[in-house]
Amino acid sequence: MTTEIAPAVQLRGLTKRFGDHVAVDGIDLTVPAGTFYGIVGPNGAGKSTTLLMIAGLLAPDSGSVTVAGMDAAKDRDQVLGALGVMMEGLSLPERLTGAELLDYTARLRRIGEGWPERATDLLEILELDRAPSTLIVDYSTGMRKKIGLAVALLHRPSVLVLDEPFEAIDPVSARAIEGLLDQFVAGGGTVLLSSHLMDVVERTCERVALIKNGRILTEGTVDEVRAGRTLNETFVDLVGAPVQREIRWLA
Numbered sequence: 001m002t003t004e005i006a007p008a009v010q011l012r013g014l015t016k017r018f019g020d021h022v023a024v025d026g027i028d029l030t031v032p033a034g035t036f037y038g039i040v041g042p043n044g045a046g047k048s049t050t051l052l053m054i055a056g057l058l059a060p061d062s063g064s065v066t067v068a069g070m071d072a073a074k075d076r077d078q079v080l081g082a083l084g085v086m087m088e089g090l091s092l093p094e095r096l097t098g099a100e101l102l103d104y105t106a107r108l109r110r111i112g113e114g115w116p117e118r119a120t121d122l123l124e125i126l127e128l129d130r131a132p133s134t135l136i137v138d139y140s141t142g143m144r145k146k147i148g149l150a151v152a153l154l155h156r157p158s159v160l161v162l163d164e165p166f167e168a169i170d171p172v173s174a175r176a177i178e179g180l181l182d183q184f185v186a187g188g189g190t191v192l193l194s195s196h197l198m199d200v201v202e203r204t205c206e207r208v209a210l211i212k213n214g215r216i217l218t219e220g221t222v223d224e225v226r227a228g229r230t231l232n233e234t235f236v237d238l239v240g241a242p243v244q245r246e247i248r249w250l251a
């Protein structure tokens with residue numbers, strides 16, 4: 001007999017309005033457990049709003065979020081325990097070092113035994129141990145992403161929700177993050193991330209959803225979605241290339 005594993009994330013009719021504007025418009029989405037999953041879409045498509053609702057940081061107007069089979073509205077504590085979250089624009093305690101932030105996180109989350117070894121491993125693999133006395137206020141963008149990822153992973157979540165983890169960082173830092181996420185998925189974890197970087201999504205993700213105006217335009221394996229082209233070409237085709245107008249004074 002095979003036991004069916006619950007999807008890592010399941011969205012049903014997820015909707016969010018800001019005033020008259022519908023940012024997320026009845027999204028249905030299933031992210032299978034153990035998948036490296038990408039959400040892509042143009043600026044303002046509703047990616048961050050969707051991830052914020054999955055992360056429990058924004059209440060949906062309607063619809064449901066299920067994480068590892070648990071209803072996020074009813075089993076909030078368990079769902080928050082299962083999730084590791086890194087969102088754009090969330091502030092970090094600037095006057096701590098990276099190691100101090102992990103120590104603080106462990107105590108705040110009441111993480112049991114084993115976290116000091118995990119903190120050491122994370123700081124090392126993300127090369128943050130090279131600047132042990134640097135305060136977060138002096139961290140580069142890449143270092144901020146890395147410490148954010150370490151914070152998200154410290155309690156050993158089963159699902160990572162990451163808003164643009166590769167944005168504005170150099171290729172070496174990106175590889176370090178990618179390597180860590182690959183290991184997380186190889187160990188049975190699920191990664192759900194948003195990105196504008198089609199080459200990274202193509203390289204790392206197994207499945208992808210393309211959203212625009214708060215709706216899913218297409219979803220499937222990366223090969224299904226790109227259908228023999230690059231993901232970038234598919235994206236531009238589905239989203240619509242900008243109209244080019246000649247500007248004489250630029251010539």
Ligand SMILES: Nc1ncnc2c1ncn2[C@@H]1O[C@H](COP(=O)(O)OP(=O)(O)OP(=O)(O)O)[C@@H](O)[C@H]1O
Nearest residue numbers: 018021022023041042043044045046047048049050
């Ligand atoms: N707190 C808010 N108040 C009002 N409107 C908002 C708010 N948050 C998001 N929006 C609007 O909802 C829409 C979706 O925004 P969202 O940030 O989810 O898009 P996104 O796909 O993540 O975009 P980007 O790629 O630029 O980060 C946008 O039109 C945005 O202006």
